[in-house]
Amino acid sequence: MIRFEHVSVTYAGAGAPVLRDVCLDLAEGELVLVVGRTGAGKSTLLQAINGLVPHFTGGTLAGRVVVAGRDTRTHPPRELADVVGVVGQDPRAGFVTDTVEEELAYGMEQLGVPAATMRKRVEETLDVLGIAPLRERSLDTLSGGEQQRVAIGSVLAAHPSVLVLDEPTSALDPPAAEEVLAVVTRLVHDLGMTVVLAEHRLERVVQYADRVVEVLGGGGVRCGPPAEVLVASGVAPPVVELGRLAGWDPLPLSVRDARRQAAPLRARLERRSVAGDWEPAQSPRAAPALSAQGVTVRHGAVVAVREVSLHLRSGEVAGMMGRNGSGKSSLLWALQGSGGRQAGRVDVGGRDPSRLRPLEARRVVGLVPQDPADLLYLDTVDAECAEADRACGPAAAGTASGLLDQFAPGVDGGAHPRDLSEGQRLALALAIQLSAGPGVVLLDEPTRGLDYAAKAALAGVLRQLAGEGRAILVATHDVEFVAAVADRVIVMATGEVVADGATAGVVTASPAFAPQVAKILAPLAFLTVDQVAGALAVRA
C-alpha cells in the first residue's frame, strides 16, 4: 500500500538529513504505529506519505514514496487526497468550514463527488464515528475529543484507503483519547483501512498496533512487530518497562497480557508494603505556602471554577487532573493572580497575588502557561534569559541562564526559541519564571508533546524544586506522569474539586485515572516501574 524506497529527506539549510535511506513496505489493513524521540522525524515520515514533504515543506527528498501506485514525486498532496487522509496534531488548525456537516463534505466537494453520493456518505460517516448528534454544531464549540473525531471523519468521508494521524490524542484527556482510539481501531478492523499513527504516549495505543516503526535519532528506522521493536526501543510505555524489568517473554503490550504474567511478580512483591511511602511528608501543622478559600471564576454566564478551597504546602508536588474544560487552567490563573477571580481569597505568605503588581506577583507565584511560546518574544534564548534577569533587578544577572543550564544542559544560547524542541522550550519558560524566585510554581499542561525521556527529566526538575522548599502544582492529563512525580492529586470536574488526596489513593480509585503499573499489580499499591524496581532491590 505504502512503499518507501531508499527515502532520504534533507530540509533546506539543515546539515544532516532527517530521514536517511528509509525502506518501508506497509501492507493494506495494517495499523502502523510510528514512535521515536521528539524531533526524530516522525512527522516528516508521516507527511512524506501524502507528499506534503517535500511539496509543501520544502527540502529535498531522495528516493521514492509510492502510495497506491502513485509516486509522490509526480502527485502533489491534492492529487493524493482521494487515497490518503491526513489529520494533524491540532485538528482545529485544519478546519476549513464552520459546521460539522460542511466540514465532512469539504473533502468530497474538492474531489468532485456527485451531490447525491455526498449526502449518503456524510450520513454514513456521522454514524461510523458516532458524531451524528453533533452534525449542526459549530466547530468552535466542540470539545477536544469531538474535534479530533470530526477531523478524522472529514478525511474519512472521502473514502481514502490510508489514514495518517499525527499524535491524535496528545491534547486529550484520558477518556477522550480512548474515544478517538476506539474509532481508529474500528476503522482498521471493520473497514480494513491502513492507518499510520504517530504517538508519544505509547501506553494508549501500543496494544492495538500491528507493526511499529521506530524512527531512530540518526535518520534510520527500525520496523517490525511491536514486541520485537519495543524490547530494545529508546521509547517504551510503563507496561513494556515493567516487562523488561521482570524479564517477561513475550513482552506484554497491554495491561491484560501483563496481568496474566504478573502473578509471580505480585507474589514476590507481596511481602513489602509500600503504602507507607505515600503518607504526606509534612506534618499537618506545617503552614501552607498557598492557601485558597472559596475561589470562584466566571467567564460570562459560565462558572468555570466554583468555590474551590485548597492548600499547597512547601516541598510538595501536587498534580491536578480532570477532563478538558473542567476549570483547571482557570483555577491556575486565578491562583497566580493574573486571571479573573470573582470571589474567594488567595493567600501566599500573607499576601494576595492578585493585589500585587505583575512584577511583584511573579516573585510570589510563578505560572508556566499551556503554550510556553506565549511567554517568549525575543530572537534568541540568551536575549530571553537576559530580559528575564533584567526584570528581576541588577542582582539577578545570570540567574535565568543558570537555571536553564540546570534544567536542559546544552541549549544553544543563540538559537531562536521557536526552533527549540518542546522540552527545551518548556525548560526555557520554566527558567524565566523561576528567575524571580517564586515560592509557589504552577504549571499548565507541561507534558504536552514531551517524550518519555523529556518527561522523566521534567519530573526530576520538579522533584528538585520541591526539595528546595517550593510548592508545585501541575495540571496535566498524563496519568503516568502524575504517578511518577506527584505526592498528592487533585481531581476537578465542572469547576469543583471532586477528589483531593495522596496520589496512590486517588489514581487507583478510578480505572480511567490509574497508571498501567497500578492496573497490572493491583491490589498492590505500586504506581511506577521505579517503585517496583526499588522494592525488588530492597528485597534482594
Add this chain to the structure above:
Amino acid sequence: MSGMSRWWSGRVPRDLHPVAWWVWALGLGVAITRTTNPILVALVVSVLGVVVASRRGDAPWARGLKYYLVMGAVVIAVRVVLRSVFGGDVTAGQAVLFRLPRVPLPSWAAGVQVGGPVTAQEMLAAVYGGLVLAGLIACVGAANTLANPRRVLRVLPRALYEVGVAVVVAVSVAPLLVEAAQRTRRAQRLRGRPARGLHGLRAVAVPVLEDALERSIHLAAAMDSRGYGRRGEAPARVRRLGAAGLLGGMVGISVGAYGLLAAAGPGWVEVMTLAVGIAACVAGLALGGRRVRRSSYRPDAWRWPEWAVCVAGLVPAAVLAAGLGAGASGFNPPTDPPAWPSVPLIPAVAVVVAALAAVAAPPPRRAVTAGPGGEHRARAAAPASPPPPAGAPAPSLSPAVPP
C-alpha cells in the same frame, strides 16, 4: 407540487441564497447614491436594521452590523471635522456658526485655507455627504451580516478559485488572531511586563504574528491535503489559454474604461476596447473554470423567496435611479439656504418596499451551539476565551479515600 405546498417549502427555516442578500443590499446602496436627503438615507438604514434584526443567523459574523454603523458614524465625524478645518469661505447670506483661528499658509499653498469661519450651510452639506457614505457602509455591512461569507465564496467563478484560498485563510485565522492576542497579553503579564508602549507592543505582536503565520500555513497544508485545487480534465493548453484570456481581458477593460473616462466624449474605439475586454474576461473565466472540478454539498436553493428579496431590493434602486417623484428640488435637499428636507412620497414608499425582504425571506436556521454533554475545547480552558456552558456530568470518581 401544488401552489400551497410550494409556498410552504419557501417558509421552512433555511439560509437564503447569499447572492439574493447581496443583490438586495446593493439595490439599497444604489438607491442611496441617488440622494442626499437625510430622511431617505435614515429610512434606508432603518430598513437595513429591521431586516438584519429579523433574518440574521447566530453565527459570529451575524452580530457585526453595529460595527459597520460605528464605522459610518466615524466617517460622518471625519467629514464634518475636515470641512470645518479646511472650509472657511463665507458668501453673503450664510450663517456663521463659529470661527476657528486661521492658520497663515505660505503663498504656494494658495487656495487652501486652514481655519476661519464655519457656516451652517457647510456643516449641513458635510453631514449630508457623510450620511450617504455611512449608508453605503451600512448596506455592505448588512449584506455581510445576512450572508455567510464562506457561502458567498462558493458562487465565485471557478477560475478565481485561488482567490478563495486567501479569503478562507483570512476568514478562519482572523478570529484566532484575536484570541491569540488576548492569550499572549495575559501570558506576558506573567513575566511581569506591563503590556504598554513600544516594548509591550512588540512583546504581544511577535508571538501573535508568528502564531498567525504558523496557523495559516497549517490551514493551507490541510486544504491542500484534502484536495483543494485539484486539476480537472482540461489539458494544459486550455488552462494557459484561459489564464491568457483573463489577463488580456483585464487589460482591455482597464484601457477601455480609462479611455471612456479620460476622453472628451466616449468614442467608439474606447467602447469597443471595453466590450472586447469584457468578452475576453468571460471567456477566460469559462476556460479557466474547466481546470477545476468540484461539486457542491447541499447547494443553496434559489426559490421564490430569493426572487422576492432581489425584487424588494431592486425596487428602491429603480425608483430612485429613474427619479420618480423627485419633485422640484430632486432628491438633494437645498443646503444654501438650509431648508427642512421634504419627504418625497414615492421614493419613501419604494424604500419601505425593501423592508418586505424581512417577510419574504424564510427564517434562518438556528445553529445548535451546544448539545447535551457539550464541553468546551481544550484551548478554551485557558481563561482567555469564555467557554460555552459546560453541561457535562461529573466523572465517575469516588471521593478521595485512600484504601
